[in-house]
Amino acid sequence: MNKIIGVDAGSTKMLMTAEYEGEYIDKTVPTGSDVTPEYLKSEIFKFIDRLPFVPEGMGMGVVGLVGDETLKMSHLQNLCGMKTEYFSTETFKAHFINDVKAAMVCEEQFYSQNTAFALIMAGTGFAMSVRTQGVNVLGQDGWAGEIGSSPYPINGEIKTLDGISGGKAILNKAGCSIDELIKALNNNEKFATDIIKQGGYYFGLALSNVIHTFNPEFIVVGGGCTKFKGYMDQAILTAKQYTLEDMFNNCKIIEPSDAKRIVALGAAKFAEIKLNPEY
Missing domain, CATH: 3.30.420.40 (ATPase, nucleotide binding domain)
Structure with a gap:
């Protein structure tokens, strides 16, 4: 650089x-x-x-x-x-x-050419990039990976993953600043832990879909949502529950290098x- x-x-x-x-x-x-x-x-x-x-x-x-x-x-x-x-x-x-x-450009240098892996940024919203057999999955217009716009049913409505589990949605539900939410999570306040549990649950369903669709060896997850206490624990627990056992066990969900x-x-x-x- x-x-x-x-x-x-x-x-x-x-x-x-x-x-x-x-x-x-x-x-x-x-x-x-x-x-x-x-x-x-x-x-x-x-x-x-x-x-x-x-x-x-x-x-x-x-x-x-x-x-x-x-x-x-x-x-x-x-x-x-x-x-x-x-x-x-x-x-x-x-x-x-x-x-x-x-x-993905940053992270792919740490994996062999033939490694199948997905990279997901879980921040204000979600986006994903997938690399398999040395090729990035781009789609017709290069816009593949917009998982944040994927629809999920919740409380009788159809909402996007962004609108359920993204950082903006979480803070809107909490009705407080990010620092206040982190403090509430550290104090195990129920309103905060319930919001994070729900957000992590639906992100876990998304992870399950990614594993079933692409069969990656690794899923690298970065972004601000991963810093919320309990978020990734709930996501991984949910993904494990709803993913074929062998496929889940052959996929490692990890943090980025930096x-x-x-x-x-x-x-x-x-x-x-x-x-x-x-x-």
Whole structure:
């Protein structure tokens, strides 16, 4: 990642990272549903101004569907239509990549070419990338893996996985801040543990579907929801309950190699590949 900046522009925060003399230089700023391209650019260039080197490229992991150097679709409405040229300069070019695909670029280097594995980011919402037999499963438009939009019946209604188990849905149900929810979970307050149990349960059903559909050796799960006490325990317990025994036992559900930087590092690596195609 020589002189390449990695950016994870997420729904609640943006992490910028650069590697220098074997150490990471990081900066995190808040985002939110009303975040604008102008704000992102301002914060990114403030970060760049403090770096001890001149960047040669930048990769930016973004929430949504990317095509033709443009963010085509995103629930962050102000960012829709945002183009890479807006973040590029005379000295370096910026590149967009979907955030979960960036995470896959980061993580796939740790697995052999023939390893079948899925990578799921469980944050504000959910997204997935799958690699099997050395090939990434992309779909017709490169949009495969949108498991957060998968429908599930709950309380007589059909809701999406995002709307049941995603971080935004969980905080809406809790009616409090993330810090307050974490405190309540640490104190084993029933309202909090019930919300996390339900969220983990439906994510566990999603994990079961992934195992049955792709038969992966590994499922790597990152994102903020994994930090909620009891969430992954409930998810794994549910997946075990509803998955064919041999398939579940042959699949390891694990954390990413660098949970904090996975998207930013993958975006930087993507930009490095664009800069050096023979890489």
